[in-house]
Amino acid sequence: xxxxxxxxxxxxxxxxxxxxxCAPSTATPPPVxxxxxxxxxxxxEPPVAGGIDCMGAQPGDTLTVMYQWSGAEEEKINQIFQPFxxxxxxxxxxxxxxxxxxxxxxxxxxxxxxxxxPTTAPLTLYPDQLxxxxxxxxxxxxxxxxxxxxxxxxxxxWLAVPVKADIKSIIWYSPAxxxxxxxxxxxxxxxxxxxxxxxxxxxxxxxxxxxxxxxATGWTGSDFIQDLLLTQxxxxxxxxxxxxxxPYDDAGVVAAYExxxxxxxxxxxxxxxxxxxxxxxxxxxxxxxxxxxAEAMMVKQSGFAGGEVLSQYPALEYGVDFDFFPFPGAQGMxxxxxxxxxxxxTPAASALVAYLTSPEGAAAWAQTGFDLSPNSNAVGQYTDTxxxxxxxxxxxxxxxxxxxxxxxxxxxxxxxxxxxxxTVQGADxxxxxxxxxxxQQEALAK
Amino acid sequence: MSxxxxxxxxxxxxxxxxxxxxxxxxxxxxxxxxNTIALSLRDRSGSEPASVQCTSDRACxxxxxxxxxxxxxxEMTTALRNNALWLxxxxxxxxxxxxxxxxxxxxxxxxxxxxxxxxxxxxxxFIGAGLIWRFVYDLQAGSGRQIGLLNAALDxxxxxxxxxxxxxxxxxxxxxxxxxxxWAGFCMTILSAALKALPAEVLEAARVDGATQWQxxxxxxxxxxxxxxxxxxxxxxxxxxxxxxxVFVMTNGNFxxxxxxxxxxxxxxxHVGRSTAIAxxxxxxxxxxxxxxxxxxREQEEMR
Numbered sequence: 060x061x062x063x064x065x066x067x068x069x070x071x072x073x074x075x076x077x078x079x080x081c082a083p084s085t086a087t088p089p090p091v092x093x094x095x096x097x098x099x100x101x102x103x104e105p106p107v108a109g110g111i112d113c114m115g116a117q118p119g120d121t122l123t124v125m126y127q128w129s130g131a132e133e134e135k136i137n138q139i140f141q142p143f144x145x146x147x148x149x150x151x152x153x154x155x156x157x158x159x160x161x162x163x164x165x166x167x168x169x170x171x172x173x174x175x176x177p178t179t180a181p182l183t184l185y186p187d188q189l190x191x192x193x194x195x196x197x198x199x200x201x202x203x204x205x206x207x208x209x210x211x212x213x214x215x216x217w218l219a220v221p222v223k224a225d226i227k228s229i230i231w232y233s234p235a236x237x238x239x240x241x242x243x244x245x246x247x248x249x250x251x252x253x254x255x256x257x258x259x260x261x262x263x264x265x266x267x268x269x270x271x272x273x274x275a276t277g278w279t280g281s282d283f284i285q286d287l288l289l290t291q292x293x294x295x296x297x298x299x300x301x302x303x304x305x306p307y308d309d310a311g312v313v314a315a316y317e318x319x320x321x322x323x324x325x326x327x328x329x330x331x332x333x334x335x336x337x338x339x340x341x342x343x344x345x346x347x348x349x350x351x352x353a354e355a356m357m358v359k360q361s362g363f364a365g366g367e368v369l370s371q372y373p374a375l376e377y378g379v380d381f382d383f384f385p386f387p388g389a390q391g392m393x394x395x396x397x398x399x400x401x402x403x404x405t406p407a408a409s410a411l412v413a414y415l416t417s418p419e420g421a422a423a424w425a426q427t428g429f430d431l432s433p434n435s436n437a438v439g440q441y442t443d444t445x446x447x448x449x450x451x452x453x454x455x456x457x458x459x460x461x462x463x464x465x466x467x468x469x470x471x472x473x474x475x476x477x478x479x480x481x482t483v484q485g486a487d488x489x490x491x492x493x494x495x496x497x498x499q500q501e502a503l504a505k
Numbered sequence: 506m507s508x509x510x511x512x513x514x515x516x517x518x519x520x521x522x523x524x525x526x527x528x529x530x531x532x533x534x535x536x537x538x539x540n541t542i543a544l545s546l547r548d549r550s551g552s553e554p555a556s557v558q559c560t561s562d563r564a565c566x567x568x569x570x571x572x573x574x575x576x577x578x579x580e581m582t583t584a585l586r587n588n589a590l591w592l593x594x595x596x597x598x599x600x601x602x603x604x605x606x607x608x609x610x611x612x613x614x615x616x617x618x619x620x621x622x623x624x625x626x627x628x629x630x631f632i633g634a635g636l637i638w639r640f641v642y643d644l645q646a647g648s649g650r651q652i653g654l655l656n657a658a659l660d661x662x663x664x665x666x667x668x669x670x671x672x673x674x675x676x677x678x679x680x681x682x683x684x685x686x687x688w689a690g691f692c693m694t695i696l697s698a699a700l701k702a703l704p705a706e707v708l709e710a711a712r713v714d715g716a717t718q719w720q721x722x723x724x725x726x727x728x729x730x731x732x733x734x735x736x737x738x739x740x741x742x743x744x745x746x747x748x749x750x751x752v753f754v755m756t757n758g759n760f761x762x763x764x765x766x767x768x769x770x771x772x773x774x775x776h777v778g779r780s781t782a783i784a785x786x787x788x789x790x791x792x793x794x795x796x797x798x799x800x801x802x803r804e805q806e807e808m809r
Contacts, residue, residue, distance in 0.1 A: 273754075276757065330646055330647040337671045469774070484671075
């Protein structure tokens with residue numbers, strides 16, 4: 060009797076193990092279905108597939124891509140791939156991960172054909188394995204000079220082409236609230252300062268700031284300081300910080316930190332003061348400006364904030380209840396971009412690269428509304444008014460600076476975020492920055 | 506009847522029996538350890554000796570340059586100090602809580618219920634526990650209502666909410682409470698089993714001799730279960746030296762809470778040499794505990 064019970068339990072356990080071993084692994088998502096347009100997306104007409112060059116790819120060829128997108132973002136990129144997939148019959152096998160360690164292991168063993176990554180870090184990590192994009196069929200003529208430079212190594216090989224961009228030097232606000240209190244949108248930094256003081260005098264809290272973001276806590280502070288640097292010092296200074304020619308404890312950086320810390324740690328200027336800034340999540344900080352009653356007047360955040368506001372408060376209307384203005388006085392636009400890089404030069408891979416860098420790809424990207432496309436053919440093709448305004452802001456900016464946090468090596472970035480958290484909580488600014496300067500020197504020394 | 510008289514085994518046969526196990530251990534434990542030590546003597550990409558990182562304006566330990574980082578860099582001394590704090594504060598507190606729970610639960614009728622409740626956190630993954638306690642410690646700035654359990658309680662009594670997870674110093678203690686919540690059940694279960702194995706006559710005799718409850722506990726019970734307490738303590742020491750998940754999920758090492766394993770994880774992609782040096786350091790720190798365990802095991806064997 061006892062033996063039968065044990066046999067039964069052992070048999071069940073063995074079955075369970077066998078079943079879990081044979082079940083499809085959930086670590087990597089299953090290959091993308093070619094014919095699965097998501098039902099929730101607004102119906103957009105894909106552009107005519109006649110202009111797509113398949114570059115020798117045969118129907119049934121497989122193409123492995125790796126990217127960080129999941130959920131709604133993944134649906135958008137699939138929508139953008141769709142015309143290409145229909146024209147050439149290529150099967151795209153996608154792996155979605157945000158973990159840089161997963162990327163590292165894959166590259167060391169079996170690199171994906173194409174990689175979409177939000178930073179140019181792979182250029183410094185795998186310069187020998189990435190291929191020059193001109194050999195893979197990319198249309199270099201569709202991209203402005205500074206985009207090519209950002210994606211090239213020092214020896215001039217063009218390894219990364221930006222496919223998606225978002226602008227960051229913008230401040231979100233509620234036009235309804237501004238009208239109610241008689242505030243004007245500032246156009247210079249002095250006007251912004253005056254506006255902040257006026258808000259405090261009216262007993263309104265000007266800023267909503269939120270750092271908290273798990274392992275990346277502090278990145279919103281880094282963005283804000285970069286915009287202050289763009290205003291006070293200029294884009295060349297920021298590029299100097301990125302490549303190490305300007306030490307991080309320079310007087311210019313100290314001045315930017317002093318301005319920022321004065322705002323971020325004072326409860327009259329920021330919701331919750333220092334404690335609020337470091338413990339509020341970056342999404343919660345966005346919501347505070349548009350909640351009812353509003354807890355703050357402005358939040359400086361990238362373009363994605365518009366989508367977040369709509370998903371949290373679906374009743375709000377863009378242009379009436381929420382809108383943005385460029386950071387006043389910033390000499391140039393700070394932004395982030397997702398880059399496309401190639402590890403293997405198969406016909407299918409070069410066909411996709413050619414498609415995305417061509418006018419057809421630009422049109423597909425703009426009409427899908429997956430943020431901005433740096434492809435010059437995308438201008439004027441945006442169907443979403445928010446995106447169109449952002450594209451104008453980007454086109455009208457006097458220059459473009461990549462997000463510092465995205466462009467620097469991880470140890471330097473982590474040190475920077477640590478310094479931001481410490482200084483907002485009261486640490487001495489020059490001492491904290493000296494440590495970051497040491498990390499910067501070490502990380503950028505070749 | 507001696508074994509050699511019953512079964513004639515060659516001198517090689519026992520080795521053949523053990524060979525598969527030796528192969529597995531060699532491939533999955535020995536080789537990675539040796540490779541890790543070798544990598545810790547290399548630079549950030551693993552391709553050149555670590556001495557290429559030496560610059561003229563700083564002290565340099567040559568080939569052991571990564572160990573110089575692991576032992577003297579400011580962020581590493583903070584991490585080492587935090588691990589020491591975990592050892593000194595969290596381990597005794599957890600063992601003490603487990604012991605108290607074991608002793609007290611022993612004497613009540615609803616013993617099983619109490620023990621199940623205290624043991625249940627062990628069934629939760631460390632990441633899950635970190636997330637749960639993130640919500641418990643949550644702080645809502647501004648005029649919003651508090652959703653964190655602790656801050657909502659403070660708010661209800663009229664006190665100011667406390668930033669549990671963003672105050673250097675307090676955050677460390679907050680994380681240790683999570684560790685205690687997770688492992689007190691483990692200590693309690695093992696110590697309870699040891700307590701129940703104590704011979705009743707000894708306790709009766711002590712009571713007859715006029716010992717109070719406290720004296721009974723301190724002078725009779727604890728010395729008799731001291732070997733078990735040692736086992737539980739050494740297991741907890743090893744766990745605490747490797748602690749990572751709780752710190753990673755709740756603060757990722759910010760606010761002066763970073764620990765060694767956290768640093769190693771943050772460096773693994775960008776600087777292989779330093780990351781492996783920290784791993785070797787962790788291994789060396791655990792070795793004395795292992796030696797202590799093996800020695801005690803041998804003593805117990807001899808006592809039989």
